[in-house]
Amino acid sequence: MLPAFIVLKQSTIIIITMNILFEFPEFFKINMGKYVESFIKWLVHNYDFFFDAIKEGILWFLLQTRGLFVWIPWFAVIIIVLILGWKLINWKSGVTFAGLLLIIGAMGLWDEMMLTLSVVLVAVVIACLIGIPLGILIAYNSRLEAMVKPVLDAMQTMPCFVYLIPAIMLFGLGSVPAVFATVIYSTPPAIRLSNLAIKGVSKEMVEAGNAFGSTKWQILTKIELPQAFPTIMMGINQTTMMAMSMVVISSMIGAKGLGLNVLLAINRIDIAMGFEAGISIVFLAITIDRITQAIANKYKYPK
């Protein structure tokens, strides 16, 4: 070793050290992206039957929902929203919500709205079916919680466009990958708030349940779930809002509806079209948000 150093000129040694200090060394390199890519490719290659089954399932669900939404006459939707708003909050809110939807219709975007709604609804239902039980499960199991929490953080901080790539690879173009990407993006709040809801149930109530000889299942269904319901409902509300915010992004991979109009407007630099589609998304989001929040509040028990 020593002779080798002597042979090297002093200046070369300095340059090498400088390089290591100021530039990240090239020999220390991990191809994370490549690994993930090959993992996804491997999934597609070996488990395409599995993803095909999921695809068929989601597609069937989506078509049924869409069929229902297209079939419902427009005035029926407006009347339902009017009554919901009136009964859950007050008549002013009912009228406001009905008015907002009416404006969307008047801008000629009724069908687009219903398409958007069907994608959002399907995504939210799937997200809740996964998220709520998982949230309850990790409330009971702190080790599992420690594993799930960082994954949730990653799911929420990862830019949502990134989900589009594997979604396309696994499910191709169209509404199904859009639903898939939306589910991934919008599940975390359902998990987090269900977890929080179960943990927030008064210790003394659970203790009372135990003191009267309840089974674990009885404590869950008779005490914890009713107590947790308002918070879980808030989770559903949050999930719905997250799904709404994915509408435009998911239209990039072929979801039809209001998002597609926004996308087209961007391409054509069409201010009028962009504004109409944009404001429609806002109106729809406000209506859904207020109604789901009102349901959550209705079941809040005074402490």
Added chain:
Amino acid sequence: MSEKIVVKKLTKIFGKRPKEMLKRLVKNQSKNQIFKETGHTVGVSRASFSVNKGEIFVIMGLSGSGKSTLIRCLNMLNKPTAGDIYVDGENIVKYNRQQLREFRQKKATMVFQGFGLFNHRTVIENVEYGLEVRGMDKKERHKIAKETIDSVGLNGWEDKYITELSGGMQQRVGLARALANNPDILLMDEPFSALDPLIRRDMQLELLDIQDKLKKTIVFITHDVNEAFKLGDRVGVMKDAEIVQIGVPEDILNNPSNAYIEDFVRDIDRSKVLQAKHIMFKPGALATKKHGLKVAIKEMETNGISSVFVVDEKRRLQGIITIDGAIEGIKNNKSMLDILKHDYHTTNEETYVQELIPKAIETKYPIAVVNEDNKLVGIIVRVSVLSGLV
């Protein structure tokens, strides 16, 4: 009296390695020392006691003395680190999950300090909870719940939600929920501590009333000495996870086993604990009708008193004569019956000193203590009533 609950060397230690701490307890290390050196909290340390069938056993202690931990061991909400708990001869520490559930459903129910009521359920739904988890059908449990609600005086409130009720009423629901299961044992963890004083007194009386009728075995936790002595047939005093004295209230009051208990009972209102029988004297001087006035005067002279109670041959109380009256009577040649006075107060042995105070202030004679056959069993002089207060 048969023993319902027998607790033997019960220990509960909280922490990561509770079993290892047992050795330290055997070496008589204190609770504080163990906590400082190992971070383990000794909740209950080698507690042994038994509770008789049908009695109210009160465990009294300051907060942090381990009394709540102890009562939670009695239905295994806290799993004991060591020791045994026998209920009707069965060691419940050895119970499996199913047996334990059955024990909690049928044998021992609990009333909580913070009530522990379900605010998503109505009053009647709360009361029938214990029956519901037991799998009783709706009609039957509704009927039982309704009767129990009536028995705690909440008639008409069945369909209200818990939050619509005042604190006192909420704890009545808590009590009804515990009673609806018809358990042998009631575990009451500071049930009245969260209530204001007037309501607390009502609830205490109500509990005594219910106990008179139902004769449950009750383990009652409190930090309030007055409450402990008022309700308890026997009282156990806890300090630093240990039971330091067990006895009937008067015993603990009159012979506190150490300075801690002395301190504890110092601010107690003695007049609420002591009864007539604790402060009365055996009647030393008595007059009888057949002996006549002269003997009566002699009695008073030798005992240095100014009045004497008169009894018949079966010691039944007839009246009182004063020294003035007796001398007057001899002068005017009257019989004993003529000068007999009746404006004295009588009481029975069980009366609390508190109730005697107004009588003692008003009367000029001693108070006569009689039993149900009107037999004179004791005499209370005014000074013992009034000095009992200090």
